[in-house]
Amino acid sequence: MADGAKILVIDDEPQIRRYLRVSLEAHDFHILEAAGGQEGLRLAALEKPDLVVLDLGLPDMDGQAVIARLREWSAVPVVVLSVRADEADKIAALDAGADDYVTKPFGTGELLARIRAALRHTVGSSTGQAVFETGGLRVDLEKRQVSLRGAPVKLSPKEYDLLKLLVQHAGKVLTHQFILRQVWGPAHESDVQYLRVFARQLRQKIETDAAQPKLLLTEPGVGYRLAME
């Protein structure tokens, strides 16, 4: 049901709202607009949108606060718009409950991919799709089997845990902290070096060209994302 979904855009810049409305309506989304955090929260409660696109720099209240307030009563997916310099802001937004982010300036294609990933996640995650396929990579979560273009791939248990986590959240950015906590446990939350080494090992096994990865993508300063087709 991705297309035709109701999207609430909260941004104080009218020209950004106009650009988003035109571009997203062209892809059959239904757009609601709010110019501030308060108005956005009210619309979110009244209209029950399927997804919220939220600008972090709002004049009336802090974007992080909007997410926190929203998360008090709603699980609606939130995609955050932010500027490049604020990696810490992005992580804070993700920690507060945002599902993904796009860095300004961004292309329409990039935003659409994020929106679709976030929407699909809410739609299909609980059904527990057992088999995941992208770019020649096939992961069978039930049988714990991984193959690249038909050839089986041998993974160590941790490599598999890492890949499984990424597959479960395919298309979404996962912060370093989140991955480390899930795979290595809370004690290793800040050991980014583990992640760097295992990401390299994993890339060598699942990427066609590890030097120019197409599947396991680095989100600078934030985390990793498994690309979807």
Next chain:
Amino acid sequence: MPEDRPDQDSRPSPDALLQAAAQEKRGRLNVFLGAAPGVGKTYAMLEAAHVRQREGVDVVVGVVETHGREETAFLLRGLEQLPQRRVAYRDRVFNELDLDEVLKRRPQLVLVDELAHTNVPGSRHEKRYQDIEEIRAAGIDVYTALNIQHLESLNDVVAQITRVKVRETVPDSVLAQADSIEVVDIAPEDLIKRLKEGKVYVPDQAARAVHHFFAPGNLTALRELALRKAADQVDNQMLSYMQSHAIAGPWPTRDRIMACISPSPLMPRLVRTARRIAERRRAPWIVLYVETPAHDRLSDEEKTQINRALTLAEEFGAEVVTVASGNVPAEIIRQARQRNVTEIVVARSHRSRLVNRLRGTLTDRLVELGDGINIHVITGSPEAESWLDVMRARLASMSLDGLVLATAVSLAATGLVKLAEPWLPASSVPLLILMAVLLCALRYGYAAAVLSSVLTVLGYNFLFLPPLYTFTIANAENIYIFFVFLAVALITSNLTARIRAQAEAARIREARTASLYDFSRMVTGAAGEDDILWAVVHHVAALAKAQSLVLMPDQGAGAERLIIRAAYPPEDQIDDKAKIAAAWAWEKGEQAGRGTGTLPSSDWLFLPLRTAERRLGALGIRFADDRPPLGPDERRLLDALAGQAALAIERSLLNRDVEEARVSAETEKLRSALLSSISHDLRTPLASIIGGVSSLMNFDSRLDAQGRGELLQTVRDEAERLNRFVGNLLDMTRIEAGAMQPKLDWVDPEDLVATAVKRAAALTHGHDIRIDAAPDLPLLRVDYILIEQVLINLLDNAAKYSPKGSPVDVRLRRERDRILLTVTDSGSGIPPAELEQVFDMFYRVKAGDRQVAGTGLGLSICRSILKAHGGDIRAESPVAEGQTGKSPGTRMIVTLPIEEQPALPGDDRAAEEQMPHG
């Protein structure tokens, strides 16, 4: 011009006007003056306060002593009373005026009783009148009360009348500055009646003197003093009024009074008398001390007498002059003539009558020399000028060693001459012995010389004058020889000793001058401010044999707080009292702390460091505890040092200002380069974007699919370029502001290169980016975002400066303890001379008229970022190896240090298990 004259005469005196202007801003001082305790000053003051309060004036009580009198306590009701400061001192608690509380409360009028009160040691000021000064300086009016016996200049007179010496005194200048004086007067009989009724508070310590003090005769005399003082004041105010309103009147002739200080217990009286004469004549007055070579021989007590007199004179507002000369009377007259002095006040000499007869008294000499100058001579009571005491004091200050050695030398010399007598002509004997006397005079000073004279004369008599080996002298001729010998010995030894003393004094003076010269040379030679400060404290410490420090306002903290900038021996902390004294010296430009009127209980003495232009700070000196107070000479030297130091510090500050001006000019140049760069680099892509988009909007129908695509591609590329440019500007601003703090984290260099290449794709459009990474590179500890930025900048440059379609090579290698990252293009390269310049801000290689968009910011930012990571970047052109094309090409070489690798989880691959296959 003749018509100018009357105009000038009727012009108000500028001094008087200035004083009136200063008075206007200050709070008014109203003194309730009484002849004796118990006349009802406090009562009158409180009554007046009530009247003012009814008039709507904001009145508070700072401190009022009721002394348990009910009427007075009753009057206190209805007046706001400020809390008092409770100070513990020597196991007792004292209530003191809380100065800060008054200044904070800022009433219009504050009541402060007992003007002559001395504050408990440790207070900000030594005396209450100083507190009142500060309150008035803040524009608050003050009511206060004073008994006439506390007035400094009348202190002696009162003591003579009443035989009670009051220790707490107030300088006359305080009363002179009062805006109004109200004499609280009751008839002596009534006062005595009140005393008998127990209505007069008498301090315990004065109880035994009370009976005498309150005798009717005394009270009448005191009453007259008080009334006369008040009348004088009215006179002064009238005079001042006449002056400031240019009323011509019978002006008194311009008398000038000069008091001459000498070591004598009469000094305080001398100064007070001079002050009284000057006041009565409304004449300026000078206090002169002629420092003779003998000054250094004075006992400590005598030196203290002189210092006290000079301090007292300063307190009274005299002009204090100290000169050095060997001839006191001549110098006094010379100074007097120079300054048009009309009256000289001296104290009677305390030397014995005999010496006075022989040498003539100072007074005689002055009378002789000072044609047309009146001489006043102060005499003292006999016990006050016992010359025996003085001699005893002098003897105490003599060195015993010198006397012992002089005895030994004299006896030995006489004995030797006796042994050699057979070979000597008889006439040379006394001369040889005299040589011993001269030697003693030269080596051991005046007292030793006299002793030696006496001893040798006796020895000469004993050994050489018949009858031999007796002290009797047989014939008249020998008696004559004996006395001539004695006279010659005394005179020559005295002369020699004086030469010695003068030489000594000259040596000390010379040493001081040399020291000052050294200091000025050292300070002038010092390069920076810190060097100067160090030189100052070092030198002052060595010179004063004390600890020394310099305090200056903290540059960062709004210049409100003083901090220690240098100290020798090193010290980084001073107590609060010293801090307050230092702040006082700095703010008011007056000495404060030990030995001064402000915070004398502090260990430190602070001299202001100031020039005509600005207040720079304070110079602190802490002497050893047992050191006598500073002499005028030492004070002068310290003042001179402080002055020199202030000039030197100001010079360095000026240098800094000049340097700052230069830097700001440089910054200005950079700013204008930035502006021109921005206007070019922002407008170029904007022109493409606006042009392209307007074509698409207006002429869409005329464009074919390919043209439309090309325009859209251009718009997008240029927008990306604009985005990079804005990013660079932001980075540069951050670097300039010092806000660029790398957030270090472990990063896989291969991952970093891959991500950067991907992100730069839009910028490197049309180029083949080839990545070549060595296997198993170690992790780097860097800021991912910043290093990625560096790489994107390099890729952008490579694409920009090389022909479309040419490849760009990115290589990652390990070289010992660093990672080498190179980006190589096959463009036109960089001229060898400019390989380093490309990293300067706003540099751009001029390639004929082929202007490529972009700023000279990119590489400069790259270098800043890499330096912050302990790495660096350099350019190589033409490319040394691995280049196939014909163009020289450019290779950018980035180095980053490899740090000790972090702990990694146990080798996971070793634990690798077969995946369960279902």
